[in-house]
Amino acid sequence: MVLDQDIGLNGTLFGGDMMARMDMVAGITASLMSRNRRFVTVKVSELIFHSPVRPGEIIEFYATVTHQGRTSLSIQIEVQVYAPVTDTHRDVTSGGFVMVAVDAAGGAEPILWKAEMVAEASAMHRVRKARQDEPGRKNQG
Numbered sequence: 001m002v003l004d005q006d007i008g009l010n011g012t013l014f015g016g017d018m019m020a021r022m023d024m025v026a027g028i029t030a031s032l033m034s035r036n037r038r039f040v041t042v043k044v045s046e047l048i049f050h051s052p053v054r055p056g057e058i059i060e061f062y063a064t065v066t067h068q069g070r071t072s073l074s075i076q077i078e079v080q081v082y083a084p085v086t087d088t089h090r091d092v093t094s095g096g097f098v099m100v101a102v103d104a105a106g107g108a109e110p111i112l113w114k115a116e117m118v119a120e121a122s123a124m125h126r127v128r129k130a131r132q133d134e135p136g137r138k139n140q141g
C-alpha cells in the first residue's frame with residue numbers, strides 16, 4: 001500500500017520510487033524463473049506513467065517473460081493500483097526490463113531455467129488476461 005511517507009510534492013508517488021519497485025520486481029521475477037544467483041538490469045524500455053498513484057492505493061505488479069535468451073530474459077511489467085474505497089483497478093505504469101544473469105565477477109552467465117516456473121507463469125498470465133477482458137470488470141484505467 002502506498003503510504004503518506006512515499007508521496008512527493010505533487011501529492012502522488014514519486015516516479016523514481018515506482019521505477020525502483022519495478023526494477024526489484026524484474027529481479028525477483030528473474031530469480032523465480034531460474035536457478036541463477038545474481039541478475040543485473042541491462043536495459044529498461046518504454047517506461048510509461050499512465051496515471052498517478054495516490055496514498056492508500058494498493059500496488060499490483062504483473063510480470064510477463066516476453067523473451068528467453070541465453071544469458072538474458074526480457075520482462076514486461078504492467079502495474080495497476082487497486083483502490084479499496086472505490087473497489088476499482090487502474091493501470092498506472094508499464095515498462096520493459098532486460099535482466100542478465102551474472103557470475104561472481106559480474107560477467108554474463110547462461111540462465112538455468114526452471115521450466116515448470118516459466119510454464120506456470122505463462123498460464124497465470126493467460127488467466128489474468130482472460131479475467132481482464134471479462135465484461136463488467138471495474139477498471140478506470
Ligand SMILES: CC(C)(COP(=O)(O)OP(=O)(O)OC[C@H]1O[C@@H](n2cnc3c(N)ncnc32)[C@H](O)[C@@H]1OP(=O)(O)O)[C@@H](O)C(=O)NCCC(=O)NCCS
Nearest residue numbers: 040041042043068069070071072073098100102106107108
Ligand atoms: C549486463 C552486463 C554484464 C552485460 O555485459 P556484456 O558484455 O554486454 O555481455 P554480453 O554481450 O555477453 O550480453 C549478455 C546478454 O545481455 C544482452 N544485452 C547486452 N546489452 C543489451 C542491451 N543494450 N539491450 C538488450 N540486451 C542486451 C545480450 O543480448 C545478452 O543476452 P543473451 O545471452 O540472452 O543473448 C554488463 O553490461 C553490465 O554489467 N552492465 C551493468 C549492469 C548494472 O550494473 N545494472 C544496474 C544498473 S545501476
